[in-house]
Amino acid sequence: MAARTPERDRARPPVRRASEVRLYGLNACLALFARRPQDLRKLWLSESRIGALKPVLAWCVKQRIGYRVVADEDLARLAGSSHHEGVVFDALRREEPTLEAWLRGLPLEGPVLALWLDGVGNPHNLGAILRSAAHFGVAGVLLPHGSGLGLSGAAARVAEGGAEAVPLVRLPAMREALQRLAAAGFALAATVVRDGTPLYAAELPARLVLVMGAEGEGVDPALAAACAQRLGIPGTGAVESLNVAAATAVFLGEWWRRHRQPYPLDR
CATH class of the missing domain: 3.40.1280.10 (SPOUT methyltransferase, trefoil knot domain)
Structure with a gap:
């Protein structure tokens, strides 16, 4: 049996809890990081977004949050959309107040x-x-x-x-x-x-x-x-x-x- 490539392993969507949401799009993800970085749980990005996301990646390293650089087709699969803009987050849902x-x-x-x-x-x-x-x-x-x-x-x-x-x-x-x-x-x-x-x-x-x-x-x-x-x-x-x-x-x-x-x- 052929071994799976590392790229395929990295792009496999993890099981998400009901308390989590998958976000994509550069401004949407940056806004979440600016307001509640502690809620970030996982990050995937394209190589072209490394520069724009340097502060986020530094946070991930410091907090031991997993991140992966993957191909655009993998980002599209993770997001369920071709409009991912080079970044996908798994994050905790923002609580809906009563x-x-x-x-x-x-x-x-x-x-x-x-x-x-x-x-x-x-x-x-x-x-x-x-x-x-x-x-x-x-x-x-x-x-x-x-x-x-x-x-x-x-x-x-x-x-x-x-x-x-x-x-x-x-x-x-x-x-x-x-x-x-x-x-x-x-x-x-x-x-x-x-x-x-x-x-x-x-x-x-x-x-x-x-x-x-x-x-x-x-x-x-x-x-x-x-x-x-x-x-x-x-x-x-x-x-x-x-x-x-x-x-x-x-x-x-x-x-x-x-x-x-x-x-x-x-x-």
Whole structure:
């Protein structure tokens, strides 16, 4: 029997625990290392990424964390994607705080924006939403009770590091979540395709939860009915609606314009 090559041995994906996630993409992996290097468990990289990942490799040596330089085809197999950008991490999952714990950590005064994702399931949409959320300072992305939505390697790559900047918060049942958010001073606004108040003419409270619905189905009618506002994005009508990730960016940008200070470079 022919012996397996060392390259094949190195590229064999290890068994991962439920508490671990496989991440890939340079910015996603660097963001994890910058914020929580202690959660890194295993690293694979291409030879071309050795320079960009020198601090990570030095950490791995110091902490006795395994890493391997492998071929691009092995990285694609490890990531399950050709979009690995030359690096794959196995790392501990970031803990999803409960709604109660998340609320305790918020400032008592001042503007706070959160997103409630109702029925959104595509990991690429989640990643794009997290990227916009990080850019516009969203305090948390709220995930419905019982939803299977969570951070995956694909979502983290598309988020370009944003997944490490914005917590994913697991909600209790809808009625309890609504009560707790209201008690914490949040107004809720459901985003809709038709018959909503145009975004640029609407009041946008400083402490706001924007409820974004799945494409096609939209926001659950019971949840939309519980919201104080129904908001839409005005446009030409040449297409029915925006992709949920693109729509989210529009809503977040308008809220930021009204409630947050300019970027330092604008001062």
